[in-house]
Ligand code: FES
């Protein structure tokens with residue numbers, strides 16, 4: 001079967017990508033190889049590698065990695081021992097060296113092999129010349145990103161002017177509040193497609209629709225990211241049902257940044273939320289939300305404002321999960337292969353598909 005697929009860069013003429021991209025496991029392997037191994041992935045938080053020796057482990061595509069702080073530098077390596085592929089780190093913690101938990105080879109925080117027991121007499125074996133394989137790491141405010149591709153452009157080049165655009169929200173100074181994760185029975189792209197348009201707002205999210213000014217909702221595609229602007233709807237006469245009041249915030253807009261392929265940054269005044277969509281199989285994904293705030297509460301579960309905010313987020317997430325899982329099942333229907341895009345409302349989805357096409361074919 002040919003892995004290539006048709007894609008029309010003109011949204012008015014284009015049909016959506018074929019259903020097999022969501023159903024056939026062969027595409028997931030291709031995506032891991034051609035997309036996830038070459039793009040910036042949000043893997044953790046700066047507060048997890050604040051002190052010398054602190055580390056955490058993560059997975060990017062099929063690859064296990066470890067991220068650590070070595071004095072002033074945050075470094076990343078494949079979490080794969082040079083001996084017989086054991087893990088040099090597990091979970092998270094703080095250590096002065098990394099010791100493989102198979103036969104105990106020990107590496108410095110700069111990745112150099114410093115001790116390999118009982119290897120005397122082995123020819124052409126010099127630990128000082130052996131290093132864990134490094135990967136690119138970049139931090140932005142409280143977020144830590146990794147890129148397996150040593151030749152990939154730096155994160156800040158890919159983000160272009162996103163940091164400047166969200167500067168009024170002061171994201172870089174925010175601190176971690178809490179996290180939640182969901183296992184969802186859909187291909188990771190179904191969840192991303194759904195995120196990238198406000199078209200489903202009136203039907204799927206009646207509660208959120210009341211808060212946002214749908215007519216002025218717009219999606220702005222850039223090279224490797226897109227930005228959705230969702231102005232808050234004006235409140236007339238102190239409507240008690242409303243959760244957000246634009247008159248009470250400095251920036252009367254929510255900004256949703258999506259970074260190709262699978263990361264979202266949702267910014268509101270005083271808080272932001274990251275979403276990462278991790279493929280777990282061709283028809284399953286895990287979605288991780290983390291919240292950050294300029295004024296983190298001591299205990300979000302005991303804080304009335306945060307309880308309300310998290311409950312509203314759950315309401316929207318439940319609505320999205322329900323529709324995404326139905327769509328995944330229907331993408332397997334014998335009668336469906338490709339649909340059409342709304343040129344007015346689905347330019348963000350079309351842009352995502354153009355990047356898929358570019359990376360996969
Ligand atoms: S696999 Fe790491 S020490 Fe053997």
Ligand SMILES: [Fe+2]
Nearest residue numbers: 194204205320
């Ligand atoms: Fe939604």
